[in-house]
Amino acid sequence: MTESVLLHIETPEPFSYKETVNYLRRSANEPLYQVEGDTVYRLIPSGSGEKPAAVEIRESGNGGLLVRVIGEERVSDERQRGIEAYIREWFDFDTDLLPFYEMAEKDPLLVHTIGRFHGLRSVGISDLFEALCWGIIGQQINLAFAYTLKRRFVEAYGQSVVREGRTFWQFPVPGIIAALKPEDMASMQMTGKKSEYLIGVAKLMAEGSLDKQSLLALGDFAAIEKQLTGIRGIGPWTANYVLMRCLRLPNAFPIADVGLHNSIKALTGSEAKPAISEIRRMAEGWKGWESYATFYLWRILY
DNA sequence: GCCCAGGATATCG
DNA sequence: CGATATCATGGG
Incomplete structure (x- = not known):
């Protein structure tokens, strides 16, 4: 050793x-x-x-x-x-989890999850570029394929080091991706749109007009969300996904998430996926813990 | 072969 | 503003 x-x-x-x-x-x-x-x-x-x-x-x-x-x-x-x-x-x-557990104990959807996953904490994605890219890659495709794309992306444009025979990969830096053309990523089955969005975000970060600190400095949730959704390729789902996994805002809520819908569907034993309006009603008691509720609900299925 | 997937955007009424 | 069409590719 x-x-x-x-x-x-x-x-x-x-x-x-x-x-x-x-x-x-x-x-x-x-x-x-x-x-x-x-x-x-x-x-x-x-x-x-x-x-x-x-x-x-x-x-x-x-x-x-x-x-x-x-x-x-x-x-x-x-x-x-x-x-x-x-x-x-x-x-x-x-994060102090006890208030979340106190709230979830009285919530019909969450009560089972907090017993089953007790002590689980929201695993984050510290790097903003990685979080944004992962959100974009995961849009509208199944998770298995999303992971395949992420691996190809990282192995094509990231750097790696070998220690004790093990390869450690680093997520690509914005400067490398900013210099690409969408066609460059076609061979890894990245769709034209995703490639275009990834390059766009990379350019913003490479030129210094988008970074984690400045976003956090905006302070206000709505302001940060608005700044993110103003970027091409980043809609409400991706913005809230990043607010949750990277900026760690406890009230981030990717409400349109298909995985969330399927988890709720499974827990309620419903035939159909819940409507957004129904989810909004179910989540009324989650104020300030939407992010944790989502993370725990995801664990039911993934 | 078919439906679905951790959506976003452009377009239309 | 809300609804709809389009994108685009693999997983199951």
Whole structure:
């Protein structure tokens, strides 16, 4: 085994590592992390100029997470803090789940999910470009195919490092995608529209007119949503998906999501998928927790 | 072969 | 403004 450094990260209450890994395991085609047994491997970006850290994450025997930084014999305190902060954000450690559970206990749709997935936290997508691209890629196609496209996209335009025989992929940076033409992505079965949207978003980010910090600085939910939906290829669903997974706004709500509809349909035993107006009624008690409700409902089917 | 998929946009009435 | 057509490709 190569040299490595071990870090320990405290976990909040409640938190289920098992449910988190179950979520991460849902596609074997996920290119940005790998799950083997109960161990997770991925790259974690570092500060400007520094190379990303290749890490192995598992559950520590006496609570908490054990993170092994692979291939580094020494990791500065600052780098350690960066890795810890990344993981805390990825698994949403700073949210107090108890109010959500109190609300969900009285909700006919959510009550079953919070028992079944107890301790699951909303897994995030820290990188804005990745979150936007993943939303665009996932539009109107089934998830299995979406993962196939994502893998092809990452392996075609992303960078990778090899540690201990394992390949770690990094999501492509906007500058690379901004220089492409839609035809370049045709061979990976990316449709013309998706390619066009991906390149458009990449250009905005590469030229500096779109970034996570500026969006968050807008403060107001509606203002951020409006800025996103003003971008070609980003409608209400994608905007709310990104607000939820990347900007971590608790009231983000991709209400038009087909997966959400199918989960509700299954839970209610209904013949047909619910109308948007019905969902809006069912979600009246979710105020401030729409994002978590959606994440938990997704877990029923995916 | 058919229906559906973690939608968005353009167009029409 | 709300409804409808079109896109575009694989999964099951």
